[in-house]
Amino acid sequence: MGKKILLKHDHVSGIQGYEVYRKMGGYTSVERALKNMTPNEVTEEVKKSGLRGRGGAGFPTGLKWSFMAKPKGVKRYLVCNADESEPGTFKDRYLMSRIPHLLIEGMIASSYALGANTAYIYIRGEFFYIARILENAINEAYANGWLGKNILDSNYSLDLFVHTGAGAYICGEETALLESLEGKRGNPRIKPPFPAVKGAWDCPTVVNNVETIAAVVPIINDGGEAYSKVGIGKSTGTKLISASGHINKPGVYEIEMGITVEDFIYSDEYCGGILNGKKLKAVVAGGSSVPILPADLILKTANGKPRLMSYESLADGGFTTGTMLGSGGFIVMDETTSIVKNLWNFTRFYHHESCGQCSPCREGTAWMEKVLHKILDGQGSLTDIDLLWEIQRKIEGNTICPLGEAAAWPVASAIRHFKSEFEEYVKNPSSINDVKHYFEVNKLEMA
Amino acid sequence: MTETKEIKFNEETLELVQRIIKRYPEGKQKSALLPLLHLAQAEFDGWLSAPTMDYVASLLNILPIEVYEVASFYSMYNLKPVGKCVIEVCRTSSCWLMGAEDIIKYLENKLSIKAGETTEDGMFSIKTVECLGSCGTAPMMMCGSQFHEKLSFEKVDNILDKLKSDDKRKTYFDAVVVEDY
Amino acid sequence: MPKVTIDGKTIEVADGTTILQAARMLGKEVAPPAMCFYTNLKTSGGYCRTCLVKVSKGSDKDPRPMPKLVASCRTPIMDGMEVQNNTSPEVIDARKGVVEFLLINHPLDCPVCDQAGECHLQDLSYENGSAKTRTEFERRTFNKIEIGNKIQLHMTRCILCYRCVKVAEQITDGRVHGVINRGDHSEISTYIEEVIDNDFSGNVIDVCPVGALTDKTFRFKSRVWFTKPMSAHRTCDKCSGKVTLWYQGDEVLRTTGRKDQWGEVEEFICNTCRFDKKLTSDWTIEGPTIVDKHSVISANHYEGMIIPNELTLNDIKKLPLLEKNTDGNTEF
Ligand SMILES: Cc1cc2nc3c(=O)[nH]c(=O)nc-3n(C[C@H](O)[C@H](O)[C@H](O)COP(=O)(O)O)c2cc1C
Ligand code: SF4
Ligand code: SF4
Ligand code: FES
Numbered sequence: 001m002g003k004k005i006l007l008k009h010d011h012v013s014g015i016q017g018y019e020v021y022r023k024m025g026g027y028t029s030v031e032r033a034l035k036n037m038t039p040n041e042v043t044e045e046v047k048k049s050g051l052r053g054r055g056g057a058g059f060p061t062g063l064k065w066s067f068m069a070k071p072k073g074v075k076r077y078l079v080c081n082a083d084e085s086e087p088g089t090f091k092d093r094y095l096m097s098r099i100p101h102l103l104i105e106g107m108i109a110s111s112y113a114l115g116a117n118t119a120y121i122y123i124r125g126e127f128f129y130i131a132r133i134l135e136n137a138i139n140e141a142y143a144n145g146w147l148g149k150n151i152l153d154s155n156y157s158l159d160l161f162v163h164t165g166a167g168a169y170i171c172g173e174e175t176a177l178l179e180s181l182e183g184k185r186g187n188p189r190i191k192p193p194f195p196a197v198k199g200a201w202d203c204p205t206v207v208n209n210v211e212t213i214a215a216v217v218p219i220i221n222d223g224g225e226a227y228s229k230v231g232i233g234k235s236t237g238t239k240l241i242s243a244s245g246h247i248n249k250p251g252v253y254e255i256e257m258g259i260t261v262e263d264f265i266y267s268d269e270y271c272g273g274i275l276n277g278k279k280l281k282a283v284v285a286g287g288s289s290v291p292i293l294p295a296d297l298i299l300k301t302a303n304g305k306p307r308l309m310s311y312e313s314l315a316d317g318g319f320t321t322g323t324m325l326g327s328g329g330f331i332v333m334d335e336t337t338s339i340v341k342n343l344w345n346f347t348r349f350y351h352h353e354s355c356g357q358c359s360p361c362r363e364g365t366a367w368m369e370k371v372l373h374k375i376l377d378g379q380g381s382l383t384d385i386d387l388l389w390e391i392q393r394k395i396e397g398n399t400i401c402p403l404g405e406a407a408a409w410p411v412a413s414a415i416r417h418f419k420s421e422f423e424e425y426v427k428n429p430s431s432i433n434d435v436k437h438y439f440e441v442n443k444l445e446m447a
Numbered sequence: 448m449t450e451t452k453e454i455k456f457n458e459e460t461l462e463l464v465q466r467i468i469k470r471y472p473e474g475k476q477k478s479a480l481l482p483l484l485h486l487a488q489a490e491f492d493g494w495l496s497a498p499t500m501d502y503v504a505s506l507l508n509i510l511p512i513e514v515y516e517v518a519s520f521y522s523m524y525n526l527k528p529v530g531k532c533v534i535e536v537c538r539t540s541s542c543w544l545m546g547a548e549d550i551i552k553y554l555e556n557k558l559s560i561k562a563g564e565t566t567e568d569g570m571f572s573i574k575t576v577e578c579l580g581s582c583g584t585a586p587m588m589m590c591g592s593q594f595h596e597k598l599s600f601e602k603v604d605n606i607l608d609k610l611k612s613d614d615k616r617k618t619y620f621d622a623v624v625v626e627d628y
Numbered sequence: 629m630p631k632v633t634i635d636g637k638t639i640e641v642a643d644g645t646t647i648l649q650a651a652r653m654l655g656k657e658v659a660p661p662a663m664c665f666y667t668n669l670k671t672s673g674g675y676c677r678t679c680l681v682k683v684s685k686g687s688d689k690d691p692r693p694m695p696k697l698v699a700s701c702r703t704p705i706m707d708g709m710e711v712q713n714n715t716s717p718e719v720i721d722a723r724k725g726v727v728e729f730l731l732i733n734h735p736l737d738c739p740v741c742d743q744a745g746e747c748h749l750q751d752l753s754y755e756n757g758s759a760k761t762r763t764e765f766e767r768r769t770f771n772k773i774e775i776g777n778k779i780q781l782h783m784t785r786c787i788l789c790y791r792c793v794k795v796a797e798q799i800t801d802g803r804v805h806g807v808i809n810r811g812d813h814s815e816i817s818t819y820i821e822e823v824i825d826n827d828f829s830g831n832v833i834d835v836c837p838v839g840a841l842t843d844k845t846f847r848f849k850s851r852v853w854f855t856k857p858m859s860a861h862r863t864c865d866k867c868s869g870k871v872t873l874w875y876q877g878d879e880v881l882r883t884t885g886r887k888d889q890w891g892e893v894e895e896f897i898c899n900t901c902r903f904d905k906k907l908t909s910d911w912t913i914e915g916p917t918i919v920d921k922h923s924v925i926s927a928n929h930y931e932g933m934i935i936p937n938e939l940t941l942n943d944i945k946k947l948p949l950l951e952k953n954t955d956g957n958t959e960f
């Protein structure tokens with residue numbers, strides 16, 4: 001059995017409610033922090049733990065907290081990113097619906113460290129029912145004195161609110177999220193200034209992922225050092241992996257970082273192997289934005305070492321032969337999968353979700369989708385493959401926010417590793433008939 | 448299909464509106480726009496007409512164009528009339544790998560409408576949506592706030608029958624059954 | 629005062645100056661093109677990405693280069709910063725890409741667009757891109773909208789620079805138009821038919837870098853290069869009253885704000901000055917406006933362009949010959 005830190009109690013019956021959660025040791029981190037630690041000491045523990053942001057970028061959380069500007073007389077905010085919209089990712093949903101109080105406990109301890117007296121959980125609108133679960137839990141926390149004025153007589157006060165989004169992947173990007181929190185279109189802001197200086201309503205703000213904030217709880221309870229001993233190298237602690245696609249046991253798994261990818265895919269403790277005994281073709285290891293890798297490269301790095309589930313090992317080889325841990329959305333594809341069509345599906349997604357502010361992303365994502373559509377229609381030519389490469393190259397690095405890269409990387413990696421499949425579609429359009437029909441996008445739009 | 452009603456929240460909802468506005472710093476009442484649009488959509492026939500949006504603008508003391516800009520940005524807001532049950536089917540990555548296209552086609556055939564359309568009796572609309580964070584239980588769809596996961600044709604049949612016999616407008620505020628997983 | 633070096637030229641500037649502003653102080657050869665930034669509009673810039681430059685040295689304190697190209701219009705300079713614009717092949721290449729992105733959905737109706745001759749996109753594409761685009765897909769089209777009886781919105785030509793929205797937000801009250809929808813479906817719209825009815829609404833025409841927002845009182849009367857600009861002023865209780873009058877013969881064809889060498893108006897003007905005062909006797913004429921010759925209109929740029937089918941053969945015959953400046957307007 002692997003090490004469980006966050007999901008230790010996820011199967012305890014009644015854990016959603018306050019009573020059971022408290023009985024299982026819930027809210028002790030808040031007691032510890034507020035009674036025995038200064039805010040800076042909490043931040044120091046988080047630094048010591050080596051915790052890295054679980055939202056996708058993997059930025060060291062303690063460091064991020066220490067960037068928070070602290071001008072006198074200006075309010076500060078903590079905003080939890082519960083937008084979880086990266087295709088293939090569903091760990092935050094699991095955590096919030098299963099153990100809502102863990103997130104709330106983490107929010108209190110983290111807000112204390114940051115000196116925030118108001119905090120928000122920005123949750124994607126489609127998770128309406130989870131917003132209700134969280135609101136219930138928040139009410140319970142207020143009723144039991146964990147939220148509100150003068151918590152545990154410590155002089156520290158905190159109000160916590162849930163804010164629902166309304167359907168926009170881009171609102172997961174932290175500055176778009178803040179715009180959306182302010183009741184605006186989810187257009188990412190142009191940086192600098194960064195949220196730590198000018199965030200929500202122009203006040204210093206930290207945005208952290210659900211899983212990141214939940215991990216603060218065990219870090220305070222057991223100490224940063226204990227947390228840093230779990231995992232491997234700079235990938236400390238455990239990570240929630242959302243496993244989906246052609247596998248026998250899809251679901252959310254808490255893994256200790258450093259287990260092998262092979263073990264994760266094939267062992268019965270995790271994915272349980274490929275569905276229907278088929279062969280593995282490719283994996284998108286960290287949510288739809290990260291580069292796709294063919295079976296051989298996901299199981300072993302280019303220099304033949306077994307690939308591990310960790311930030312470093314998955315990135316081994318850079319973008320030529322490696323990928324990224326990203327949000328931990330682990331999408332497995334069997335030998336029957338059409339990479340070109342899958343890419344079209346991803347590209348269609350980014351086209352649909354581009355906010356439209358900057359020209360390379362707005363026009364480029366639409367253009368790439370059209371070219372892929374053309375290839376799948378049997379109308380493609382070899383120059384279209386070059387054109388796709390060229391378009392993604394002109395998007396990457398030239399946009400306001402990383403959605404541009406998120407749209408470019410899947411295209412680049414699919415062409416890099418599966419070029420022959422594109423060529424086959426272009427040279428021999430009848431081979432596309434084996435690919436299931438794909439729907440026409442534009443007719444499906446609902447104004 | 449559209450039950451004509453005066454566009455005004457009742458007292459209870461208006462109180463809720465005030466509570467929502469209080470969640471945000473003073474003078475930043477525009478922040479309440481997204482939650483209020485959800486309330487308005489649920490209250491006024493499942494979509495946001497121009498008068499509905501103007502009403503929300505007046506509640507928050509902001510310009511109508513500020514509401515149109517926002518409402519048209521987010522995919523959960525419907526800007527034209529929809530059926531009582533909007534079936535939102537995920538068409539993205541993992542759901543696609545697990546047969547979302549077949550589910551969409553099945554729904555289209557069964558209801559004799561295309562995605563983006565509403566049945567003549569005003570009962571169902573099909574809307575294709577992007578990943579709803581349910582990829583491990585793909586394929587999936589959502590109606591109101593209820594997730595329906597691990598879909599098969601048979602399961603779809605049952606869900607549609609149940610929705611039909613309920614004959615109620617589904618909103619995001621409905622109570623849901625959380626499947627144990 | 630912080631010092632910055634752009635394409636090898638060094639200048640000292642005030643704190644908070646952006647790379648673009650510093651480059652403009654250094655002159656045309658080093659200034660990046662800008663399609664969305666507008667000096668007089670707060671928070672403008674950052675969207676079009678034509679002004680991307682390479683920061684090869686961050687500052688004296690932290691000399692590391694910036695990992696990505698940055699939008700020069702939104703990046704403040706640091707002391708000791710070194711920037712490459714036209715000297716960086718990477719920048720030239722990226723800019724070419726941006727131009728192509730801006731053009732893939734832009735109609736090829738320059739021969740009939742009344743912005744032709746003062747369109748920044750036209751200039752940009754000749755100077756930085758390839759005039760032809762590779763896309764074979766249908767272009768995005770929208771219906772024309774009348775915004776009141778003085779302004780026309782031809783959304784198909786819009787490049788979503790957000791300038792007109794910022795004008796409405798910052799210098800008029802009661803904004804009625806904005807950006808609706810998202811992604812490549814985004815459009816400038818009033819959502820429901822609404823009239824922009826405001827003393828300063830006409831300024832959206834001047835800030836629009838392309839022919840998306842145009843003066844209906846001028847449309848199709850003439851091509852800009854047949855008109856003669858004159859600086860003029862009048863006493864106005866709403867604005868400075870300082871304008872450029874565009875003459876053909878003795879007739880005032882239209883009125884605009886006065887533009888500087890970067891194509892930006894110096895001061896916004898009110899609608900009365902813009903739309904209602906069309907007689908020479910309304911104005912005190914100061915003399916011919918010096919217009920920078922930065923427009924590169926010439927007949928062969930229209931090679932292969934599609935003549936929109938809304939024009940009849942007779943209309944086309946009536947179109948002025950592009951290469952000839954028959955009215956002796958030497959400024960162009
Ligand atoms: C297009 C885009 C979508 C994103 N979506 C999410 C998301 O759904 N959830 C999330 O936590 N972070 C998301 N992020 C990352 C956030 O911008 C941000 O880095 C993160 O919330 C920081 O939290 P962390 O440091 O705890 O990871 C997204 C980023 C981009 C560019
Ligand atoms: S990269 Fe795309 S999503 Fe990000 S700001 Fe630009 S248009 Fe919007
Ligand atoms: S209409 Fe003109 S000014 Fe307005 S956004 Fe479009 S291009 Fe810019
Ligand atoms: S892909 Fe359908 S829910 Fe994630």
Ligand code: FES
Binds near residue numbers: 665
């Ligand atoms: S002018 Fe700088 S991005 Fe448009």
